[in-house]
Amino acid sequence: MKAMDQYCELFERFGAQGWWPVHKGKRRPGFDPVFEIMVGTILTQNTSWKNVEKAIENLHCEQVLDVPSMIQVHHAKLKSLIKPAGYYNQKAKKLKILAKHISDHYNSDSKQVAESASRGELLNIWGIGPETADSILLYAGNRPEFVIDTYTRRLCKTHGIEFKTYDEYKHHFESQLKPDYKLFNQYHALIVAWGKNQ
DNA sequence: AGCCAGGACTGAG
DNA sequence: CTCAGTCATGGC
Numbered sequence: 001m002k003a004m005d006q007y008c009e010l011f012e013r014f015g016a017q018g019w020w021p022v023h024k025g026k027r028r029p030g031f032d033p034v035f036e037i038m039v040g041t042i043l044t045q046n047t048s049w050k051n052v053e054k055a056i057e058n059l060h061c062e063q064v065l066d067v068p069s070m071i072q073v074h075h076a077k078l079k080s081l082i083k084p085a086g087y088y089n090q091k092a093k094k095l096k097i098l099a100k101h102i103s104d105h106y107n108s109d110s111k112q113v114a115e116s117a118s119r120g121e122l123l124n125i126w127g128i129g130p131e132t133a134d135s136i137l138l139y140a141g142n143r144p145e146f147v148i149d150t151y152t153r154r155l156c157k158t159h160g161i162e163f164k165t166y167d168e169y170k171h172h173f174e175s176q177l178k179p180d181y182k183l184f185n186q187y188h189a190l191i192v193a194w195g196k197n198q
Numbered sequence: 199a200g201c202c203a204g205g206a207c208t209g210a211g
Numbered sequence: 212c213t214c215a216g217t218c219a220t221g222g223c
């Protein structure tokens with residue numbers, strides 16, 4: 001089955017999904033919408049989005065959703081704020097490391113990272129694997145990197161398609177589609193919608 | 199009452 | 212390099 005046909009079929013069933021970037025009525029001084037997306041991609045690792053929303057809301061209330069604040073906030077406090085998202089020991093560490101990287105190499109300009117960092121650079125940051133790297137590039141940077149997750153593999157399998165590595169799945173989709181970040185954005189979200197519907 | 203969610207790292211072998 | 216074990220909360 002051709003990828004574009006599958007996309008149309010999924011869109012017909014589930015409609016537009018409204019993933020990132022969306023920020024309605026959340027503007028505080030110093031709020032960094034691009035950094036919030038990056039934070040979301042880490043918090044949602046193997047975790048339901050509903051739990052992540054609670055954690056992000058906590059970070060909003062304490063105004064920790066920008067790079068300098070993330071660096072300054074006490075480690076223990078950060079853990080307590082993100083606790084609803086689970087794995088809070090690991091994830092607090094990941095958020096700190098990511099913020100420090102953006103501070104050290106991009107003068108705390110998260111937008112600059114999302115728009116110009118290479119995939120390999122992100123993969124070298126502790127806590128960022130292939131799916132999180134692609135999610136950051138696609139959803140925070142509006143760059144056409146196709147995101148693969150467990151649902152994607154499951155969906156492929158139902159069509160008799162199976163690969164071994166993440167990059168093979170990624171190539172399977174990217175080789176069939178024009179590099180359109182809006183398309184990749186919707187497609188991945190639609191695959192997740194399909195997965196939840198199973 | 200389990201099972202699993204919008205994964206990634208670590209340590210064996 | 213492959214792969215089980217580990218991390219942790221909340222919803223269903």
